[in-house]
Amino acid sequence: QVQLQESGPRLVKPSETLSLTCTVFGGSITGYYWTWIRQPPGKGLEWIGYIYYLGNTNYNPSLKSRVTISLDTSKKQFSLKVSSVTAADTAIYYCARWNYTTTWRLFDYWGQGALVTVSS
């Protein structure tokens, strides 16, 4: 059974960099797009971006200038960095596996989410 687990600081100061890591348990990194999605408290879902297992990335244009997603296949981990954060970046950050084939494109496994608060 595949499980994803987010880890990282839950409190970040304004103007600093938010960093989270997602560890994949019970499955392979190969063949999938590893994705970050966020949800401000009480609001809807926003796709941040993904990294393919071969290292290709794609980001939401609304965040592209501040976001970096990286992958460590040996540790089965992928990471998110968001620079120059403000209070608007306060959200639950989810990591998820995007299962993309010629037949479907769907998020089949999600982490439990990590609430990151931006505050001084």
Place this chain on the structure above:
Amino acid sequence: DIVMTQSPLSLPVTPGEPASISCRSSQSLLHSDGYNYLDWYLQKPGKSPQLLIYLGSNRASGVPDRFSGSGSGTDFTLKINRVEAEDAGIYYCMHTIQIPLTFGGGTKVEIK
């Protein structure tokens, strides 16, 4: 970006009664391969979203058959045949036809 619009915002339902949620996209989600790249997710309180329906009408593994998805192009519907208490939560539609992926604003299903 494709804008996804859901209605209603809130849906109170009596157990055993049917429920229907609408999702409209600002651009067609019908790909040249014949598939509609529209998924439905349910987020139960305090939990991560879980996949219900993919490609507009295909139930994900383990999803009860009281859930069904329909539609094509820009208009889609999620139906719950007979609502149960465990169906409470926020339902989101989402497209995967192009980047960036975007979600609808959500429909909160409340059990009376």
